[in-house]
Amino acid sequence: MLAATDLRVEFASRGRPAARAVDGVNLAVGAGEIVALVGESGCGKTTLARTLLGLERPTAGTVSYDGTPLSYRARALKAYRREVQLVLQDPMGSLNPRQTVYEAVAEGPRIHGLPDEEKVVAEALSRAGLRPPERFFLRYPHELSGGQRQRVVIAGALALDPKVLIADEPVASLDASVRGEILALLLRLRDDLGLSALVVTHDLGLAWNIADRVAVMYLGRIVESGPTEEILRAPQHPYTQALLSVLPESPERIVLTGEPPDPTRIPTGCRFHPRCQVVAAGNVIAPTCQTTLLPVLPAIPEPQSACHLTI
Amino acid sequence: MSLLEVDNLSVTYRIASGDVLAVRGVSLSLEAGEALGIVGESGSGKSTLAMAMLRLLPKDARTEGRILLGGEDVLAMKWGRLRAVRWAEASIVFQGAQHGLNPVQRIGDQIAEPLLVHKLATPEKARARVVELLEQVGLPAWRARSYPHEVSGGQRQRVMIAMALACEPQLIIADEPTTALDLMVQAQVLALIKDLIASRGISLLMISHDLSVLADTCDRLAVMYAGRVVEAGPSSGTFRHPYSQALAAAFPTVGDPTSRLAPQGLGGDPPDPQRLPSGCVFHPRCPVALDTCSTVDIDLRPAGDRRTAACVLVLEESC
Numbered sequence: 001m002l003a004a005t006d007l008r009v010e011f012a013s014r015g016r017p018a019a020r021a022v023d024g025v026n027l028a029v030g031a032g033e034i035v036a037l038v039g040e041s042g043c044g045k046t047t048l049a050r051t052l053l054g055l056e057r058p059t060a061g062t063v064s065y066d067g068t069p070l071s072y073r074a075r076a077l078k079a080y081r082r083e084v085q086l087v088l089q090d091p092m093g094s095l096n097p098r099q100t101v102y103e104a105v106a107e108g109p110r111i112h113g114l115p116d117e118e119k120v121v122a123e124a125l126s127r128a129g130l131r132p133p134e135r136f137f138l139r140y141p142h143e144l145s146g147g148q149r150q151r152v153v154i155a156g157a158l159a160l161d162p163k164v165l166i167a168d169e170p171v172a173s174l175d176a177s178v179r180g181e182i183l184a185l186l187l188r189l190r191d192d193l194g195l196s197a198l199v200v201t202h203d204l205g206l207a208w209n210i211a212d213r214v215a216v217m218y219l220g221r222i223v224e225s226g227p228t229e230e231i232l233r234a235p236q237h238p239y240t241q242a243l244l245s246v247l248p249e250s251p252e253r254i255v256l257t258g259e260p261p262d263p264t265r266i267p268t269g270c271r272f273h274p275r276c277q278v279v280a281a282g283n284v285i286a287p288t289c290q291t292t293l294l295p296v297l298p299a300i301p302e303p304q305s306a307c308h309l310t311i
Numbered sequence: 312m313s314l315l316e317v318d319n320l321s322v323t324y325r326i327a328s329g330d331v332l333a334v335r336g337v338s339l340s341l342e343a344g345e346a347l348g349i350v351g352e353s354g355s356g357k358s359t360l361a362m363a364m365l366r367l368l369p370k371d372a373r374t375e376g377r378i379l380l381g382g383e384d385v386l387a388m389k390w391g392r393l394r395a396v397r398w399a400e401a402s403i404v405f406q407g408a409q410h411g412l413n414p415v416q417r418i419g420d421q422i423a424e425p426l427l428v429h430k431l432a433t434p435e436k437a438r439a440r441v442v443e444l445l446e447q448v449g450l451p452a453w454r455a456r457s458y459p460h461e462v463s464g465g466q467r468q469r470v471m472i473a474m475a476l477a478c479e480p481q482l483i484i485a486d487e488p489t490t491a492l493d494l495m496v497q498a499q500v501l502a503l504i505k506d507l508i509a510s511r512g513i514s515l516l517m518i519s520h521d522l523s524v525l526a527d528t529c530d531r532l533a534v535m536y537a538g539r540v541v542e543a544g545p546s547s548g549t550f551r552h553p554y555s556q557a558l559a560a561a562f563p564t565v566g567d568p569t570s571r572l573a574p575q576g577l578g579g580d581p582p583d584p585q586r587l588p589s590g591c592v593f594h595p596r597c598p599v600a601l602d603t604c605s606t607v608d609i610d611l612r613p614a615g616d617r618r619t620a621a622c623v624l625v626l627e628e629s630c
């Protein structure tokens with residue numbers, strides 16, 4: 001349905017090497033599928049999401065929707081953004097404090113000139129679980145709970161009847177007790193409306209809760225992907241193994257040293273080698289890791305990992 | 312004697328629209344070298360409780376009850392004594408404080424400041440101490456010359472911990488020390504905190520809305536709801552109060568089939584501290600509430616295995 005092929009996004013800056021925020025990504029989200037894109041801060045998740053929405057133009061590679069490459073002409077983009085909607089993290093930041101719930105949700109339908117505005121807004125609010133919708137029309141964001149605000153943001157996206165949602169950290173700023181409510185909503189929208197979703201997160205529990213497939217991103221690349229059960233239960237890539245090992249339920253911790261790496265200076269060979277626990281333990285594969293590049297993983301549903309140990 | 316003993320503490324903010332009952336009769340104790348975690352959702356009164364320990368609340372807050380730190384009554388302390396306690400015996404890592412580092416002062420100078428202000432060290436000794444502190448929190452000595460914007464979020468949080476350690480306190484109160492940090496960086500900071508408690512016998516009071524952060528670092532947990540502790544017990548045990556159970560279910564165990572494609576939530580809204588429900592304050596959201604719950608408020612009662620819980624369904628005789 002939505003696919004990225006060999007996608008690259010670079011940010012140039014004066015006097016410094018370009019930041020290769022997305023550095024060769026193949027990714028596909030099928031109809032009615034929920035894919036979780038996980039990885040640490042700065043690994044390029046938001047940049048990838050924005051590029052999939054056409055908000056950022058790729059340096060190389062293509063985004064395609066329903067098999068057709070995305071056109072960046074204003075008209076085509078506008079039509080595209082009815083089908084593919086973005087839900088941002090931080091509902092307080094993405095809602096205008098002086099706008100009522102009605103106005104916030106009606107914005108999209110107005111831009112696209114949809115008829116029956118009130119009906120569209122009411123329907124979107126009830127789909128997002130704000131029922132009866134009329135009760136919420138005239139409320140302001142500060143009069144809503146955190147979970148309700150996030151529902152308003154989701155309703156705004158649903159008002160255009162999209163086929164795909166791209167949600168960037170949809171529950172990161174929400175309380176634990178509200179979090180489940182929003183995740184259940186995403187699952188229900190998939191079941192009832194056949195909605196596809198790409199959920200960007202660094203929360204592995206969220207992926208376990210709702211995703212059909214998981215893609216693990218490290219420094220601009222997808223290093224492991226596959227069905228959620230396989231990837232989260234039996235990760236093959238050392239980076240995924242380390243991420244899972246720091247969860248409280250894990251018996252043994254692999255705490256990687258060093259900070260998240262810098263996309264202006266991507267290491268040679270395997271980009272993870274300076275922090276890889278397998279290399280640190282002096283594995284015989286280490287020299288290969290430091291010098292030999294790895295292929296870019298294709299967009300296939302089967303489990304796969306970009307690591308010299310598994311290739 | 313416990314290092315910290317809080318007895319029936321209440322804090323009320325008096326604002327134009329009325330009284331906000333932020334903390335309502337909290338009692339807890341912390342032994343030397345022990346780590347106690349306080350968990351609860353936004354607005355449950357965690358930060359208010361932490362600030363009350365060292366009388367750091369704004370003027371419109373009224374504090375009642377008793378706080379004993381090393382046997383001394385904090386609420387009765389004279390101003391001078393209180394100041395001495397704040398830098399020498401207990402220090403707080405404030406929520407969001409990593410954003411409060413002075414952007415135009417080098418990290419090393421900020422860590423050294425309390426040592427110099429309180430004349431605990433000569434400038435030379437202070438410099439040596441800064442290097443020592445940076446090493447303890449896993450940062451290289453040259454970082455002393457960096458400015459806050461030149462280090463990552465996780466490193467800034469380490470700087471905050473180094474500052475809290477500078478005067479060798481007995482007690483550290485850490486309010487959401489790893490919120491907004493990445494999983495891996497969070498694990499690094501938590502491992503550091505755990506190490507410091509173990510190696511230096513410091514007591515820790517750690518606050519978070521994320522149960523998984525506390526479960527591993529703390530020996531005991533207290534769960535707050537609407538300004539009250541509704542459950543307290545060893546962090547390794549099983550929760551008995553329906554609210555704690557809902558909180559725990561919201562953080563799924565990766566690999567557990569029961570939570571796969573089945574996110575657990577809790578309906579309803581967090582209570583408004585200006586309009587608290589009658590009876591058990593949790594009853595409007597409680598999935599197993601009885602008819603009596605809307606009228607009868609239950610105190611903490613023994614719930615077995617050194618645990619207490621404030622719920623009518625926890626039968627005292629069963630333990």
Ligand SMILES: Nc1ncnc2c1ncn2[C@@H]1O[C@H](COP(=O)(O)OP(=O)(O)OP(=O)(O)O)[C@@H](O)[C@H]1O
Pocket residue numbers: 011012019020021039040041042043044045046047048202263
């Ligand atoms: N407009 C920009 N100009 C220059 N560099 C950028 C720009 N946007 C992003 N970057 C860099 O690209 C990298 C990826 O950023 P991105 O926001 O995609 O990460 P992320 O995975 O979403 O992180 P987070 O979890 O913190 O949101 C980062 O190193 C960031 O500094």
Ligand SMILES: Nc1ncnc2c1ncn2[C@@H]1O[C@H](COP(=O)(O)OP(=O)(O)OP(=O)(O)O)[C@@H](O)[C@H]1O
Pocket residue numbers: 324325326331332333351352353354355356357358359360369406520584
């Ligand atoms: N200065 C203040 N004046 C009035 N009310 C306040 C003040 N500070 C906090 N409150 C209220 O007291 C209650 C408890 O707030 P507190 O900051 O202690 O919660 P918390 O548990 O730390 O929440 P969070 O997880 O969001 O940090 C809230 O309802 C809050 O709105």
Ligand code: SF4
Pocket residue numbers: 237238239270271272273276277278279285289306307308309
């Ligand atoms: S290729 Fe080598 S460095 Fe990269 S993840 Fe695998 S073992 Fe580690």
Ligand code: SF4
Pocket residue numbers: 552553554591592593594595597598599600601604609621622623624
């Ligand atoms: S006392 Fe009643 S309402 Fe309160 S937690 Fe127990 S069962 Fe639920």
Ligand SMILES: [Mg+2]
Pocket residue numbers: 045046047168
């Ligand atoms: Mg992001």
Ligand SMILES: [Mg+2]
Pocket residue numbers: 357358359406486
């Ligand atoms: Mg707080």
